[in-house]
Amino acid sequence: MRSDMILVALGANLPGPDGAPPAVTLTRAVAALEALPGLRRVTLSRFWQTPSEPPGSPDYVNAVLRLAGEVEPVALLAATQAIEAAAGRIRPWLNAPRTLDLDLIAIGDLLRAAPDPILPHPRAHLRRFVLVPLAEVAPDWRHPVTGATAAEMLALLAPVAMRPLVV
Template structure:
């Protein structure tokens, strides 16, 4: 399988009041050793507007972690959801604000439509807030299904509100 990409995001304080940036940093650290994987790199942190737009929703903190090793996709998904749950994640409706969001973007070249997790992530190629930090941790990444590079995917996207975390 090789390298695994995990998107990390949050826009609400954690269950213990932890700020979204601190929750994201803690989640990235918790990935090292998860399911026997090694954390290879973590992107810088970005603040991004909610997508789809939600005027009442705070901006998100987003980043991407690159892991290395072999893991069962379902086991990794369960482990990530366990980290989310510990951070107080609830799912009242799709795209709801959240204390922590961990998504498997890709697991090597694995392509699968079912069962969960769907790989590569079915919407990652449409999200600048995923692709910009992904490019930092793996500049030569190629989408396993489309064969397009991260640069080509970014070139297809419209601009989106993003800024380095902590600069607001």
């Protein structure tokens, strides 16, 4: 499937296996995603520092990458999971701290209820740490189910203390 709106959310709050800080891990993940056959970078949001949930873990670094190109959703999911594994991602429990998290937010206006990947991402509209950087890279994107923009979805969420990072 060809799309000029492939949205991937990136997040990390633990050092990589080599001790690299989360921002470096995200930069490496962006390079790995850009290197996938048939894809090219359109734009990358700023990196955002976001408080961890639940509290007590290190803060997250979050961003959204907008790609364009030819992609099959299942193949892209497999590629993102391989990139996560290469960055030392383990999944001991739901919402555990992580070295790298890559979530497919949307591929154009594709609707996919099953099998994985579910598109658009079923919880993206509830996550300020996704919507803030998403609004930077795709301000005109509309959720294919609700029709809302990132700014409209953000207006419905409680504030969270996020700040842009200089990397």
